[in-house]
Amino acid sequence: MFKYSLNPLPKTPEEIKTFLEEKLTNNLESLEIREMVAGAEEKTSFYDMWITCDKGAFIDLVDSLFMLDFPIFHVISGDDVGDFVLLNYHFSLFASAGRGKRVGVVVSVKVQKNDLTMQSLYDKIPGIEYSEREMHEMLGVSFEGLPDQSLVFLPENWDEKVHPWRRDDSGLSPKHIRELS
């Protein structure tokens, strides 16, 4: 289904926006295009897209990105925001399509704490493994379909019920923190 090559024919952010809005009709909660400038004369040098979508539409959105180009995966960032954990998936499209043609795509998804699960992208993008495992250990999100959900950065003897980036009771307690000064 997926092509493991980079598309040399770029699309503009507006074309990407139109394409995604057609594919995902009412499932995009927001889509912002950020113009990035560089050089002495502050010329527009590339664009970033910031998308928020419902958890149920996430896989459809990623599949739609695949129709444009292989979405090169950078990282998942995230935070504990009260009732939910926010995950931001950072991708690039058209990274090989020419000077200034790369479009950064950030997809934000809210994962409610009463169901802290996400569909893994490992079968589509194997390079996502460390990031999904990191979000699992640091924020407690489980990824369905990720073959190895073991700790990746935390010590082998770490209590897996403790998630260091959570801001609720499952986060760090003072006994986990060593103050050096």
Next chain:
Amino acid sequence: MAIGEGKTYTIPIGPVHVGLKEPITAWLQVDGERIVDVRIRPGAIHRGIEYMARERNPIQVIYLAERICGICSFAHIISFVRAVEDAASIPVPPRAKYIRTILLELERIHSHILWAGVACYTFGYDSAFNLGMLLREKVMDVLEAMTGNRVNYGVGTIGGVRRDITPQVAGAIEEMVEYYKREFSYFYNAVTEDPIVKARMRNVGVLSEKDAVRYCAVGPTARASGLRVDLRWSSPYEAYEDLNVEPIVPQDYFGNAQGDVFDRFFVRVMEVYQSLEIIEQCMDGLPEGPIMHEPKPAKLLNLLKTADGVGQSSIEAPRGDDTHVIKLTQAQENVTWWKVRAPTYANAMSWPIMFKDQEIADAPLIINSIDPCISCMERMLIVNEKGSSTVATKEELIRICRDKTRRLMHR
């Protein structure tokens, strides 16, 4: 049981190992001398640096970011401050953009020469290693003259840089460029024209173009596999918008990319020449004007407290794409959260593929070939399935790697 009949042994390399610049663990599954599978376990040096940032303001986090890595420290702070500038909509004066670009390229030169020299040392080419280290000193001297430090320069800030280029430093940069144009070819020729070097690096640790895409490889590792990717070209930042930068890929020189250790070596060496050209372009076009948007830290902090949002930055560090993401919350002095994705985080995913069907003697070279940003080690432990173990010292491991070079020389 004979070799090739299915019985395998596990060799753990690391977390502390001579072939690694920093701690990480690799369990090599071997059948005789052949590696059949690999499992990587990072985490030995995780310092919780992103968590620490939550109790610091963005200016304090600059100095945390600078300590993520001793080699590409400036790349990390530039990616960090760019993410903050994105979140807070803070402009950067043109002159500061050019100075940032010059420093990023000086850092790339010293990082690539260091890597190329260490690669030669790994397989026993000590004269090339020593020549590499000798050559590297010139750029280190320029960095020290420009910033006061050889590493962790302390000159980056949000909305600009903290040190200008003086006429004396400009002269030192010009002299350095001439020096490398004159002298670096000796290193390049000594390595690339040596048939033994080619035998040690060609067809070793191959990463195909398809796997480089699937595993999202970055930087010289991705380019060596034929991917025409370079953030300085595909999404120009700082002064790169005004400069002529193209991704360096082996197919433009050899007709095709083999994605092996030699191609990774070649890409980095050619990027040293490219960095010299970029520095020359920057010095020729260096704009006049201020170097900071807001020189007073207290006023800058007040400005940052008005920001509310998430910012991101991906820049082309020496090892590849270095991504920082930051969240600032209005009226809060400290960073809400911060995520760092260093290039090795991406490239380490490709290690198991590079190791497959390779010899143990090539393992240190393959590990180093992605230029891992993880410190040195002293020994490895060899364990067989009955649980008995022997310790291979640094000297023994180097001997295994160098013995292979000697065998090739005597063929």
